[in-house]
Amino acid sequence: MSSSKRIEQNLPLTIYGLKSVLIHPKDNIFEILCDSLDAANLSFEDGDILVIAESALATSENRLVLLDSVSPSADAFCYSKTTGLDAREVELILQESEHVFGGVSGVLLTLWNGILCPNAGIDNSNAPEGYVILYPKNPSKSAQQIMYSAAKRFKKRIGVIIADSRTQPLRLGCTGVAIGAAGFEAVLDKRGEKDLFGKSLHITRIAAADILASAAEAVMGECGECIPFALIRNSFAVMNPNAAGVLTIPADECMYLGCLKKQD
Amino acid sequence: MSSSKRIEQNLPLTIYGLKSVLIHPKDNIFEILCDSLDAANLSFEDGDILVIAESALATSENRLVLLDSVSPSADAFCYSKTTGLDAREVELILQESEHVFGGVSGVLLTLWNGILCPNAGIDNSNAPEGYVILYPKNPSKSAQQIMYSAAKRFKKRIGVIIADSRTQPLRLGCTGVAIGAAGFEAVLDKRGEKDLFGKSLHITRIAAADILASAAEAVMGECGECIPFALIRNSFAVMNPNAAGVLTIPADECMYLGCLKKQD
Numbered sequence: 001m002s003s004s005k006r007i008e009q010n011l012p013l014t015i016y017g018l019k020s021v022l023i024h025p026k027d028n029i030f031e032i033l034c035d036s037l038d039a040a041n042l043s044f045e046d047g048d049i050l051v052i053a054e055s056a057l058a059t060s061e062n063r064l065v066l067l068d069s070v071s072p073s074a075d076a077f078c079y080s081k082t083t084g085l086d087a088r089e090v091e092l093i094l095q096e097s098e099h100v101f102g103g104v105s106g107v108l109l110t111l112w113n114g115i116l117c118p119n120a121g122i123d124n125s126n127a128p129e130g131y132v133i134l135y136p137k138n139p140s141k142s143a144q145q146i147m148y149s150a151a152k153r154f155k156k157r158i159g160v161i162i163a164d165s166r167t168q169p170l171r172l173g174c175t176g177v178a179i180g181a182a183g184f185e186a187v188l189d190k191r192g193e194k195d196l197f198g199k200s201l202h203i204t205r206i207a208a209a210d211i212l213a214s215a216a217e218a219v220m221g222e223c224g225e226c227i228p229f230a231l232i233r234n235s236f237a238v239m240n241p242n243a244a245g246v247l248t249i250p251a252d253e254c255m256y257l258g259c260l261k262k263q264d
Numbered sequence: 265m266s267s268s269k270r271i272e273q274n275l276p277l278t279i280y281g282l283k284s285v286l287i288h289p290k291d292n293i294f295e296i297l298c299d300s301l302d303a304a305n306l307s308f309e310d311g312d313i314l315v316i317a318e319s320a321l322a323t324s325e326n327r328l329v330l331l332d333s334v335s336p337s338a339d340a341f342c343y344s345k346t347t348g349l350d351a352r353e354v355e356l357i358l359q360e361s362e363h364v365f366g367g368v369s370g371v372l373l374t375l376w377n378g379i380l381c382p383n384a385g386i387d388n389s390n391a392p393e394g395y396v397i398l399y400p401k402n403p404s405k406s407a408q409q410i411m412y413s414a415a416k417r418f419k420k421r422i423g424v425i426i427a428d429s430r431t432q433p434l435r436l437g438c439t440g441v442a443i444g445a446a447g448f449e450a451v452l453d454k455r456g457e458k459d460l461f462g463k464s465l466h467i468t469r470i471a472a473a474d475i476l477a478s479a480a481e482a483v484m485g486e487c488g489e490c491i492p493f494a495l496i497r498n499s500f501a502v503m504n505p506n507a508a509g510v511l512t513i514p515a516d517e518c519m520y521l522g523c524l525k526k527q528d
Contacts, residue, residue, distance in 0.1 A: 012278045012279055012280045012281075012483075013278070013279040013281075013479075013482055013483050014276045014277070014278050014279075015276055015277040015278075015279075015479075016276045017276075017277075022460060101523045101524055102522070102523035102524065103523060104519055104522035104523055107519050107523070108523075109519055109520065109523035109524070111434075114434070115434070116433050116434040116435075118519060124463075125459045125463075125468070126459045126460045126461065127461070128461055129461065129463065165470075166432075167471075167519060168430075168432060168441070168471070168474065169380050169433065169518055169520040169521065170375075170378070170379070170380040170512050170513055170514075170515065170518050170520075170521070171380075171441075171471055171474060171510075171511070171512060171513065172451050172469060172471065172511035172512065172513050173450075173451040173452070173469040173470050173471030173472070173474065173511065174468070174469065174470055174471055175439070175471050175474045175475050175478060176475065176478070177432070177435075186437075187436050187437040188437070195389045195390045196286060196390040196490065197390065197391070197392055197393065199388075199389075199393065204389070204438070205436060205437040205438065206429075206437050206438055206481070207431075207432070207435055207436065207437030207438055207439050208437070208482075210432065210435060210437065210439045210478070211439050211440065211478050211479070211481050211482050212482060214439060214440070214474070214475050214478035214479060215277075215279075215475070215478060215479035215482060217470070217475050218277055218472075218475050218476060218479055218499055218500050219276075219277050219500070221500075226460065235482055236482050236483070236485075246435075247435070247436035247437065248434050248435060248436065249434055249435065249436050250434075251434065254433055254434050255368055255371050255373055255382060255431060256373065256433040256434075256520065256524070257433065257434070257524060258366070258368035259365045259366035259367060259368060259371070259372075259373035260365055260366065260373070260520070260521060260524045260525055261524055261525070
């Protein structure tokens with residue numbers, strides 16, 4: 001359903017949290033999702049957006065690494081000293097990231113596939129003792145595969161977001177961020193549209209995927225709730241079965257990096 | 265309704281966008297809100313979160329400034345040269361902000377009441393020609409007053425968020441951010457709770473106000489839609505009539521500022 005039609009009909013945006021069983025390595029996440037939908041007495045409708053917690057997807061993709069199997073390099077020991085992170089975890093962070101911006105206590109700020117994230121997305125929360133979970137290998141590709149599976153099984157066109165939580169500059173607490181997306185426009189370009197006074201808007205782009213990833217956090221929880229999926233209905237998402245990926249910008253176009261890098 | 269009760273009953277989170285008439289300086293925003301609720305055939309329930317676009321609140325608070333009435337200082341002319349911003353707008357930005365981190369084309373990154381924001385929240389979108397809109401004077405206090413008005417009129421305990429849109433580091437497009445809040449816990453502290461494997465979580469705080477501000481962006485739009493209010497029902501918000509304010513952190517506790525400031 002188009003955004004204007006939704007607004008006309010005054011249909012509220014609706015978000016269902018979907019519980020699942022505990023997901024294990026090599027589980028088929030789409031089958032688990034279908035069971036979760038069944039248990040909630042829900043099915044897909046055209047235009048629905050499915051949000052999947054990245055840790056659930058990564059677990060199903062067997063992205064768990066036993067820390068004892070990792071041999072840290074000299075660089076890893078060096079960053080381990082400055083951040084207090086386990087040197088074996090640092091070694092994985094260095095292997096997974098394209099760039100390390102710097103570190104503070106407990107965190108290396110890294111670039112992973114163009115996405116700014118702490119510790120290259122590596123986390124030990126919701127991992128078995130002694131293990132860490134890497135980010136899914138290619139979250140947008142996985143999102144696309146789940147979109148295809150939903151099209152085949154349910155005959156519906158949905159969008160899929162792979163979501164993580166993220167702190168924002170100078171804010172306490174995490175919101176949501178899309179690290180992968182497929183089936184809809186991740187960013188809505190409103191440049192050229194008019195404001196309330198009929199003036200053209202100059203720089204308004206809406207990060208639809210990130211907004212919906214954040215909205216899903218409101219039902220998914222981050223702890224032991226086992227709600228790895230959220231189903232978003234009647235959203236403003238603009239469906240596009242060929243769209244895949246999240247939209248990042250290079251460092252030299254970023255307001256934060258441009259303004260902060262000369263601080264001391 | 266408590267979060268666990270909501271999950272048990274499997275009630276979906278629901279977000280209604282509320283259209284309004286065009287808001288003018290010195291309008292009573294609470295009365296306009298009540299009309300919008302009536303027109304949508306909605307009323308408040310206990311635990312609802314009302315999200316208000318900051319520009320709508322700021323307009324009702326008469327925070328419009330005619331640029332022609334502003335005399336730029338030498339500092340303003342200097343920043344105007346490096347950013348390309350109108351020197352009169354820069355003058356207002358310098359007056360409104362506690363700190364300027366730096367500037368790039370079109371933007372000064374500033375601190376406003378502890379909140380990191382471009383141009384001290386000053387914007388000409390949705391302002392009449394020749395005017396800019398400053399941030400509301402004290403958004404959390406205004407949120408509290410609207411909460412009290414709702415309690416009096418509807419006999420319901422609601423939470424209120426004053427929301428703005430914001431880009432995130434290295435991302436294209438805007439999500440939502442709370443610049444004021446009242447009536448609920450702006451941040452949920454999950455430290456000490458257990459993950460899926462029963463391990464204690466170390467650093468998990470959930471930015472509830474920012475998540476709900478983002479979720480509201482999905483129905484409010486940023487352009488000429490005239491949807492300045494969103495009503496969020498069945499959210500995970502933890503109500504607290506005494507809570508007011510959003511939670512920021514000092515620069516020396518921020519991962520981004522800590523890691524980026526030494527870049528060149």
